[in-house]
Amino acid sequence: MTSSTDELVQKAEQALALIKSHPDGIVQSELWKELGTDSRTCSRILKYLEDEGKIARQAFKGNTYIVKWVKTQKKIDPMLFMAGEALLPCVACTEECDVPSCKMLEDWIYELVFAEME
Numbered sequence: 001m002t003s004s005t006d007e008l009v010q011k012a013e014q015a016l017a018l019i020k021s022h023p024d025g026i027v028q029s030e031l032w033k034e035l036g037t038d039s040r041t042c043s044r045i046l047k048y049l050e051d052e053g054k055i056a057r058q059a060f061k062g063n064t065y066i067v068k069w070v071k072t073q074k075k076i077d078p079m080l081f082m083a084g085e086a087l088l089p090c091v092a093c094t095e096e097c098d099v100p101s102c103k104m105l106e107d108w109i110y111e112l113v114f115a116e117m118e
């Protein structure tokens with residue numbers, strides 16, 4: 001990553017925190033002022049956040065937009081809990097957990113390795 005990309009990502013994180021602090025959204029022209037940046041830079045930051053699916057812009061008045069945070073929930077692939085036909089034992093485990101010495105987990109990891117080899 002280049003330093004300008006690092007800077008963009010860093011500014012985007014600041015912008016996202018600010019956007020999140022306004023549950024009803026924030027007008028774009030207010031956002032760039034609060035960020036201490038200019039309109040052009042703010043547009044680049046918002047384009048980045050939009051492409052990441054983290055914000056949405058809605059037309060407001062004239063050429064301005066209201067910027068809102070888009071809450072996303074990542075979908076988990078249930079197949080990640082499977083090793084071949086074997087379900088990850090932790091899913092329904094009632095044992096007192098001690099991961100380093102858990103034989104059930106160790107067996108499942110072996111199943112996973114074998115399933116990956118097939």
Ligand code: SF4
Pocket residue numbers: 089090091093094095096097098099102103104105
């Ligand atoms: S690591 Fe073992 S003891 Fe811990 S939750 Fe998973 S199966 Fe249960």
